[in-house]
Amino acid sequence: MLRDEIPLNPHVAGLPPYNAGMNIAAAQKHSGRQDIAALASNENPDGCSPKVAAALAGLNPARYCDPACTALRTALSHKLDVPADRIVVGNGSEEMIAAVCRAILRPDAFVATLCPGFGLHEIEALANGARIEKVAMRADLDFNIPAIVAMLARKPAIFFLSSPSNPVGPALDRDGLARILSAVPPQTLLVLDEAYFEFTDDDTPDGLASLTRTDLAWVVLRTFSKAYGLAGLRVGYAVTSDLRLARAMTAAKTPFNVNAAAQTAALAALDDEAWMRASVTALKRERQRVSQRVATLGFRVAGSQTNFLFIDVGWDSRAALDHFLSKGIIIKPWKEAGYETFIRVTIGSRSENDRFIEALAALAKE
16 A cells, blocks of 8 residues: 555544644744734733743753642642642643543534634544534624523533633623533533633633532633743643543543643742732733724724734735734734634733734724
8 A cells, every 4th residue: 555545534634724823933934024023822921920930940851740740730729729639731721622522522422612712622522523513602792691501402522612712702701601500411521711711800700610619520721821921831731520530631641741841830830920910910901902992993802801802804814914914913813704804813012012003003094
């Protein structure tokens, strides 16, 4: 048999591509500019706590990391008030999405999620042979609670629900979350992706705390990539409803999956919550300022409790990307059907945000 005749796994061969943000080097080459404002991947413009750099300076890269992430799971256990053996740490929360799909899904399983939504909720389910159905956000770009409840009544094996929503931005309120939790059937695993939890308003419910008071099967996903500024080191985690589920997810991931630098950095970041809270407070102020300016320019912008905005620019999003790149700004063009005129833009530094607003104003005039 010739090499090009080797059959591929059809579940993987047909996967849609993940919509990753353009990196700075590619943007520099494309635009011919060196002064790039990277506003596509929701990184923290403040970087990370100074304690992280200090901790990494003492790292010995010749030694293997702890495959069980014992110290980090213990620290998270104390922070979240959940047993450490129900916490699974991953190479980004993306690995936890893959692990839960591998642990739960069988071929032709039914999985539900939102649209527009985080691409890996769909991609990892499809990679395991699942069928996907989506619940669209409302016309006003908020959660469609009755439609979510109706989808849950169909008993999907997994329901992936991000709150705050990625890429749209709103978070579930107390009533919406309560209605959803009351509708989850015993046959369904609810995966609540709270990657942007730290950016929520003070009156937004804590999904993890709410789920711990139920008898449901659930997984809550969180990450160090956003508020803590560790996107380049890739460390996220899952909190599970029971030990059996945690063990299955642990078995479904690779050993030594979270490298020593990531574990060291995450522990140092947790030890400086004051830095994170100060950074988030400043970013939330900027989020409000930029959102108001965008609306003043006449563009439709979704309400956000994240560190990004979802904006209907009225152009094909790929053409909009070229416009912003010409100004040295990377944004993420959205490509899901029905949302091709939307872009997602990270809240960066004040100067980066001003550059984006100026470029958006120029787009409005074209």
